[in-house]
Amino acid sequence: MASALILSLLLAAAAPVVAASPAPPAEREAGVTRLAANAEAQWVSFDLTPGNQIRFDMTVDGRPLTAILDTGVSYSVLARRYAEAAKLPISAGGSATAIGGAVDIGWVATRDVVLGGLTRTGGGLSVADLPAIATGSARPVDLLVGRDMTGDYALDIDYAARRFRVLRSGRLPFRGAVAPLAISREKRVYIGEVALGDARLRPMVVDTGDGSSITVTSAGWREAKLAGVRTTTAISFGLAGAVVSTIGIVPQLSVGQLVARHVEVRVEPVGGFSEAIGAAGRIGSGFLQNYRVLLDPQAGRMVLAPEAGADKPPLRSTSGLLLGIEPDRLRVLHVMRGGPAAAAGWREGDLICAIDGTAIARGYAATPLANWSADKAGRTVTLGMCDGTTRRLTLADFY
Numbered sequence: 001m002a003s004a005l006i007l008s009l010l011l012a013a014a015a016p017v018v019a020a021s022p023a024p025p026a027e028r029e030a031g032v033t034r035l036a037a038n039a040e041a042q043w044v045s046f047d048l049t050p051g052n053q054i055r056f057d058m059t060v061d062g063r064p065l066t067a068i069l070d071t072g073v074s075y076s077v078l079a080r081r082y083a084e085a086a087k088l089p090i091s092a093g094g095s096a097t098a099i100g101g102a103v104d105i106g107w108v109a110t111r112d113v114v115l116g117g118l119t120r121t122g123g124g125l126s127v128a129d130l131p132a133i134a135t136g137s138a139r140p141v142d143l144l145v146g147r148d149m150t151g152d153y154a155l156d157i158d159y160a161a162r163r164f165r166v167l168r169s170g171r172l173p174f175r176g177a178v179a180p181l182a183i184s185r186e187k188r189v190y191i192g193e194v195a196l197g198d199a200r201l202r203p204m205v206v207d208t209g210d211g212s213s214i215t216v217t218s219a220g221w222r223e224a225k226l227a228g229v230r231t232t233t234a235i236s237f238g239l240a241g242a243v244v245s246t247i248g249i250v251p252q253l254s255v256g257q258l259v260a261r262h263v264e265v266r267v268e269p270v271g272g273f274s275e276a277i278g279a280a281g282r283i284g285s286g287f288l289q290n291y292r293v294l295l296d297p298q299a300g301r302m303v304l305a306p307e308a309g310a311d312k313p314p315l316r317s318t319s320g321l322l323l324g325i326e327p328d329r330l331r332v333l334h335v336m337r338g339g340p341a342a343a344a345g346w347r348e349g350d351l352i353c354a355i356d357g358t359a360i361a362r363g364y365a366a367t368p369l370a371n372w373s374a375d376k377a378g379r380t381v382t383l384g385m386c387d388g389t390t391r392r393l394t395l396a397d398f399y
Contacts, residue, residue, distance in 0.1 A: 030123050031124070034118075036118075040171075056069070060125070075146055077128050078128075080130075081129070083108050092106060093107045103128055107125070116165055116166050130142075153167060176294070179303075201223075206295065212284040213265065214264070214281065215268060216274070217267075230249075258304050260311065261311040290310040316374060318374055318397060321335060321339075332352070338399065346393075352386065355384070377395050379394070
């Protein structure tokens with residue numbers, strides 16, 4: 001029977017599961033991984049994409065590329081665009097079922113894959129289309145580094161310093177709250193659990209490639225029996241399409257010994273992705289980035305040390321617009337239920353070229369200008385549309 005391949009590269013949510021055939025990655029040569037003697041000193045610098053994923057540089061067969069650390073991926077995935085440009089021979093991997101439809105999967109053999117102090121010799125990578133929109137930025141990434149590369153080791157992720165490293169399993173470089181962590185036998189991804197209201201939710205995929213905070217199934221949300229939580233809607237993107245979920249801010253939840261407060265929770269629709277794969281939901285990078293994180297599934301533990309402001313209420317949209325970044329414009333991807341943009345008649349696909357008279361330019365996401373859509377309620381923003389018209393939008397608290 002074909003093994004399952006789990007892919008997750010999202011603006012903020014779901015990890016698509018794909019079943020590859022006739023020759024799934026698990027049936028191909030796995031390659032041999034080794035840690036350098038000085039691996040602990042080999043920190044990998046990263047930045048966070050607009051979608052909260054860990055983006056960094058590494059090499060495959062001596063070629064540099066840009067990657068995302070994605071513990072929600074069972075077998076690492078190379079962008080088809082990159083493989084074709086590098087003239088790598090792609091063998092057939094069959095089709096795959098993912099969020100939004102079917103995805104074609106290929107396979108390329110590799111000589112060596114180098115990530116910080118970790119090197120894999122031999123083996124190969126799955127190949128699929130990796131859309132730029134899944135990172136929330138205008139540029140796509142070349143590779144998703146998944147469980148097959150990192151699952152035998154410990155990952156020390158220092159979000160505050162924007163760096164991570166690969167350690168031997170069993171190391172404990174810092175102290176913090178401990179939570180259970182394992183590798184799913186069936187799906188081959190990192191899994192943990194969450195206590196939310198009256199519910200103990202497991203298995204939860206621990207997914208550094210998911211830019212959202214906490215995602216749960218509709219059944220899990222009902223079981224939690226939380227009252228008084230205002231909700232709205234949000235959109236996220238899988239490899240084959242988009243999904244709209246409900247979101248709200250819950251007063252607190254627990255991950256093992258850790259009690260986290262003011263947490264954004266995303267609720268998938270009935271029959272959603274987590275439910276389809278037999279998971280209770282996901283713990284994403286949007287949550288993990290509030291902590292220094294040790295992921296050591298072989299030792300059975302995740303360690304979370306809170307950073308300053310870990311329990312600070314998360315940034316909320318006050319515009320009611322979720323936006324995709326293009327080189328010189330913003331595209332409305334979703335109009336949030338009950339927000340000021342919905343009341344003002346905004347529509348998916350509307351294009352914004354200027355904010356209060358300042359044109360959208362490359363690097364927009366890293367500038368203070370990008371904060372306008374979650375600015376203080378009551379501010380009125382003048383938005384220059386790409387058709388030459390202007391629109392005014394008054395920001396408001398609505399969830």
